[in-house]
Amino acid sequence: MKFEPITALSPNMTAIGGDLIGGDPLALVGARCKACENFSFPPRAFCPACFSADKLERRPLRGEGTVFTFTVVRQAPAGHAVPYVLAFVDLHEGVRIMAQVRAEPEAVHIGMKVRAAFYIRTTDASSMAIYAFEPAPASMGAS
Numbered sequence: 054m055k056f057e058p059i060t061a062l063s064p065n066m067t068a069i070g071g072d073l074i075g076g077d078p079l080a081l082v083g084a085r086c087k088a089c090e091n092f093s094f095p096p097r098a099f100c101p102a103c104f105s106a107d108k109l110e111r112r113p114l115r116g117e118g119t120v121f122t123f124t125v126v127r128q129a130p131a132g133h134a135v136p137y138v139l140a141f142v143d144l145h146e147g148v149r150i151m152a153q154v155r156a157e158p159e160a161v162h163i164g165m166k167v168r169a170a171f172y173i174r175t176t177d178a179s180s181m182a183i184y185a186f187e188p189a190p191a192s193m194g195a196s
Contacts, residue, residue: 054132056155056172059182066173068182070095079171080113081184083148092146116169117189118144125158132176142167142186153185160188 061079068074073095075082084096086109091102094114099106123140138154138161154161155170167186174183 054134055175057175059171059173062182066182067180069184072096074171074182074184076113081116081144081150081169082111083114083146084109085112085146092144092148094144094146094148094150114148114169115145118142118167118186120154120161120163120165120167120186121149122163123154123161125161140167140186155185155187 059079061077062068062075073082074080081094082096083092083094084100085092086100086103086105088105088108089100089103091100092112092114093101096109096111098109100109119142121141121143123138125136126139127136129135129137136158138156138158139151140154140161141149141151142154143149154165154167166189168189169184170187172183172185173180
């Protein structure tokens with residue numbers, strides 16, 4: 054399995070979940086409820102906070118967040134390099150998502166600032182645009 058960084062989707066690329074990533078610049082795509090301003094990821098047919106079904110709009114997410122918790126995966130299916138880090142990340146918009154953190158396992162810690170990164174994952178059979186997180190530059194998130 055091979056991972057190549059990308060900055061845009063080409064018309065013939067398949068993205069994970071169909072439309073979880075997109076835009077220019079490339080971003081995670083969520084939904085924002087116009088009734089209660091709650092964000093959700095992945096986008097849903099209704100707001101999980103107020104249950105409104107007709108007031109959702111698709112919005113790019115900043116992709117900046119903090120590691121809430123994580124685990125180091127040391128056994129995986131054939132074709133997956135180990136070890137790797139799988140984490141719950143709290144995004145700036147208030148959404149918590151699970152994704153891989155592409156960093157040395159020893160460097161990852163709870164509270165670590167991360168940002169979304171986008172890759173083409175290629176196997177012998179297919180390729181797909183995916184997202185993961187990487188350590189954020191020290192200045193990110195500073196006010």
